[in-house]
Amino acid sequence: MGSAVPASQARRLCPEAVFIPPDFEAYRTHSNRFREVLLSITPLVEPVSLDEAFLDVGGATTLFGSPIAIGERIRDEVAREVGVTCSVGVASTKFVAKLASDGRKPDGLLHVPATETLRFLEPLPVGRLWGVGEKTRDLLARLAIRSIGDLGRTPAQILERLIGEAQARHLGELARGVDDREVVPYEPPKSIGHEETFERDLDDDVEVFRELLALSQRVGTRLRTDGYRARTVTLKARLSNFTTLTRSRTLPQATDVGADIHHLVRSLYQGLPGARRRIRLLGVQASGLHQAGVEQLGLLYEGMEGGQRWGEVERAVDRIERRFGRGAAGPASLLDGDRARMDPGFRRPQSPPYNRN
Numbered sequence: 001m002g003s004a005v006p007a008s009q010a011r012r013l014c015p016e017a018v019f020i021p022p023d024f025e026a027y028r029t030h031s032n033r034f035r036e037v038l039l040s041i042t043p044l045v046e047p048v049s050l051d052e053a054f055l056d057v058g059g060a061t062t063l064f065g066s067p068i069a070i071g072e073r074i075r076d077e078v079a080r081e082v083g084v085t086c087s088v089g090v091a092s093t094k095f096v097a098k099l100a101s102d103g104r105k106p107d108g109l110l111h112v113p114a115t116e117t118l119r120f121l122e123p124l125p126v127g128r129l130w131g132v133g134e135k136t137r138d139l140l141a142r143l144a145i146r147s148i149g150d151l152g153r154t155p156a157q158i159l160e161r162l163i164g165e166a167q168a169r170h171l172g173e174l175a176r177g178v179d180d181r182e183v184v185p186y187e188p189p190k191s192i193g194h195e196e197t198f199e200r201d202l203d204d205d206v207e208v209f210r211e212l213l214a215l216s217q218r219v220g221t222r223l224r225t226d227g228y229r230a231r232t233v234t235l236k237a238r239l240s241n242f243t244t245l246t247r248s249r250t251l252p253q254a255t256d257v258g259a260d261i262h263h264l265v266r267s268l269y270q271g272l273p274g275a276r277r278r279i280r281l282l283g284v285q286a287s288g289l290h291q292a293g294v295e296q297l298g299l300l301y302e303g304m305e306g307g308q309r310w311g312e313v314e315r316a317v318d319r320i321e322r323r324f325g326r327g328a329a330g331p332a333s334l335l336d337g338d339r340a341r342m343d344p345g346f347r348r349p350q351s352p353p354y355n356r357n
Contacts, residue, residue, distance in 0.1 A: 024194070025221065030082055032225075035186070037077045041070060046183045051086075054094050056183040071109045093179035096120065099128060117177035122149030129174050131167060139163060151175045188289070192228065194218045195283030201240045202279040212269060213262045215284040220258030223286060229254035231288030233261050235268040238281035245272055256292060 007019065031050040038045045041064060044056035057070050064070045071088040078086045085107035089100025092114040100110040100120070112120045126148055127137045139162055145151050151159070152175035159168035173179070194215045202208050212235075223230060234248040247268040255261065265284050 025218065028222065028225070030084070033082045034078060034086075037074065037081055039186075040077070041074065044183050044185050047186055054097065054183045068109070068111050071111075075107075075109060092117070093177065094181055094183070095130060095174055095179040096177060099124065114177075118152075121175065121177060122147060122152070124148045126151050129171055131170055131174075136163060136167070148175045189226075189228075191285050191287035191289065192219055192222050192226070192230070193234070193283060193285030194222075195236060195281060197238075197281045198279070202282075203276065208269065208279055208282065209266055211282050212265050212284065213258075215282060216262035216265060217258035219261055219284050219286050220256055223256035223289075224292075227292050228286075228289040229256045229292045230261075230286035231290075232286070233264040233268075234283075234285040234287065235265040236281070236283030236285065237269065237272060237277075237279055240278035240280050242280070244281075247271065250288065254288070254290065261286060 005013075010017065011019070027050055034051065035045065035047065035053070038053055038055060042055055042057055042060045044059070046054040048054065055074075057064075057067055060070060061067065064073060067090045071090050075086055075088055078084065087101045087104040087106060088109040089097040089102070089104065090109065090111040091097040091100050092112075096112050096117055100112050104110045124147060126132055126140055126145055129148060129151070132140070140146075140151065143154065143158070143162065145154055151171060156168060156172060159172060162168070163171070196211065196215065198211075202211065230251075231254045232248055232250045234246060236244065236246050238244045249264050249268060251260070251264070261284060
């Protein structure tokens, strides 16, 4: 099993494959539910990715039992609340717990007692050590160091001459089961954003504005889902020559509304230098986050009957999507968005996306 490859490389290697668009909102929703299960055990949860985390359960044993019992409880809760299986590693250090979890994928639990750490580590390939990539693995192979046990038995002076003092010390400690890193609890995000690289460069402003609308809607949805509002909006645009341009603007009032965000990034895009641009990538980011209050404030958009706020409209869309699924409702100009992403030759109808003018 190897690392993932870019979609462009995958298409070359397997041209007959069917490519399904990713659904990052669904991934995030399940990830949040997964994190809620973990936080019901202990507040000391350190997320590593959408589907992986470290827990310090030292303070939870009185309430929930032994670490092994807690691991089984987590597996049961994840299966029931999230609907997926998970693997759990129980150990005295983060590094060994990670290896133990990997050893029981996709649906199991492995406990490595502190007294058994070396016996567990020694037969594993040296490439399993954090910090050993392909280049380092090849260097170690010159000395017939192929397992973690081999590395642990190699004198430090020899390792230092081969891979340097700092890396030799780091790998030597891991090989002996030494890992003093603590679990760092979850920290609120500093920004929320989305970006997309296109199959073909965009040279039509109508298409660019529509893509900015889609990205802005996704950022607004995430802000509302996670309970944040943002003061600063940033546009990222990468041109066909790989030049990357960024522009930011700070709102007088924080927002969690995609229409507000879209109005700003559209304006920022129109202010970029050059008259005819070919766009390879677009990104929209919201920063300056703080917790949303009871009343969700949004900028008023002119022309809305009765002064109705776009925020109310988008929250209604949120409720529809929670009930009927993502994409059940949204701006009419995005109706063909998924089709266009699947078929780069598809040309959407030339109706402009909504704006405040």
